[in-house]
Amino acid sequence: MSDTEQSSAKTPGGKKAIAVPLLFIATVLAGMLSPMQSAVNGQVGKELGDGNASAVVSFGSGLVVMAVIILARRSTRRQFASIPGKIRSRSIPWWNWLAGCCGAMVVFSEGATASILGVATFQTALISGMVISGLLCDRFGIGVDVKQPFNVPRILGALLAIAATVLVVLPSWQAPSMIALVILPFLAGLLAGWQPAGNDAVARQTGSMLVSITWNFIVGFCVLGAVLVVRILLGGVKFHLPTTWWMYLGGPLGLLSIALMALLVRGLGLLLLGLASTAGQLIGSVLIDLLVPALGSHVYMVTVLGALVALVGAGIAMVPSAKKEETIER
Template sequence: MPHVPRMPLALGLPLAVVTGLCMPVQGRINGALGEVLDDGLATAVVSFGTGLFLMILICLLVPSGRAGVRRIAPAIRQKKFPRWYLLAGLSGAFLVVSQGITISLIGVALFTVAAVTGQSLSGLLVDRLGLGPAGKKPVTIMRVLSALLTVAAVAWAVSPKFAAGSDLSDWLIPVLLPLAAGFMQSFQQAFNGTQTLHFGSPLPATLVNLAVGMVLLVAAWLVKLAVAGVGNPLPDEWWYYLGGPIGCLFLALAAVLVRSLGVLLTGLGMIAGQVLGSLLLDVVFPAPGTIITTATVLGTLLTLVAMVLATLPWPRTAFSPLRRKALVGARERNR
């Protein structure tokens, strides 16, 4: 396997937080577009289509993009990585579809909690299996605690919106979509990171990701078109079409970060960015029904604490006295 360049933690973690800021912005845009079109699949097609068009232009114009694209076929032929890693784009497609379908139903708050829960759990699993380019990372007590603390912190941050009131039956089933989408995100980041390692650039990996997702989305949308017909027309406002380019930036940065930080730590950093970004959006561009309380601010800060906690080493000698006592007791019982 090629050498994996290590990014300093002091640089990687803040960059992961900045990357996470892209998600609430993309979610707000895709959620608004899904509400206008009244069609989650059409929203995903528009988002992926604009992102794919942008990546094609970049890969044609940027030398590292052109060189990376030329490495795609040889890497596949030589089986540098499992070929099913190329299906990572299906996860991104599913996430965008879930944004378009559920955000207008359950809101950004509950969407974020569900997606964070899924991503935190799968981040531990993906690192333990070593599916990412950084290899296997142990599931330490610190990492488990930080993942659980992240979920609790995000739930606390958005708790005022839950208290604002909605019937449990209205969001219990729709929340399964972002939960599953969040769980798949860690796998997508690991697969894209591995492709980036072998392509030599995140640009071709992002291009493949978008192309694969676009094929699935167009096929699904054509089936929907044959059954239900054409939905609402596309809006004229330009900002509805920024979801795809923002997704490109997110995918490219995440693919670079997982090579050094691992999937879980990258995910926790981006989760902190998601919550911070959601708070900033609610302050600067509040949506209808926006609620900001002390719990919102403190819960957001707690996600940063959880992220830092994951970087701390768990002292191997922490339980040494207890371990020695247990060993002594076992020896005496065996006599």
């Protein structure tokens, strides 16, 4: 390596250029957690016969895990106790404290539709909404330090991700009722694209990602729980806990996914995060459908093709962002 190359590799910009591909790979792997969660919550919804009840179980299991972690440390207990004062001080926009509602919508849609649509179909409808949301959030500087303008590579990457969605969903669109069901995860994706930014803002305010995640689960659980209680009182639903142990893993899987995405968004931006996680979600969906057919659905060739198109889209969008970050640092 020449002196010039060595000097470039040591510069902050060089480190950024190297870090972006590594963060991209980490996000792909983290994205695989989402279809696993969808499969679990979908089966819970199928057993309980209600998406709302399924979401309460998922958020409840995740909240129990986070409560144990938070209460075990004096520092996190103190950071968590500071939340009411920070909300009153309005040091960050109030909607950042409601990021848990985005997760609540995603988990509710999983319980209501995943077992019917299939894991791949559900995930790709969710992805389409997330990509559009990420593109807009990056453009208007929501949750990121530097605005990312619309340009050909970024738009092309987003379009390829949406094309991947169409390819994967196509075999399942056999009836109008299926299209209606797909709308729910799509709307959830529009909200979920912003969720990592909200969680990151709360983490910065409290000084702890663990506290941010716990708050995320509390908000989601309270919203979903209140709706379920009202429905039970009105006689609209009967609730019982699942009898199979793995049906309580939806919350912990979602917890891990939220933590990883909130960390990775700082280095990638919301659009790249959405595109890289798209690849992971599609690959994970295909693997679930292939390896655990009882939880997934039939795998078509267009499903595999859709995953490959998503990978290409993520790669195209990654290159210009790495160059842009390097230019800014210099």
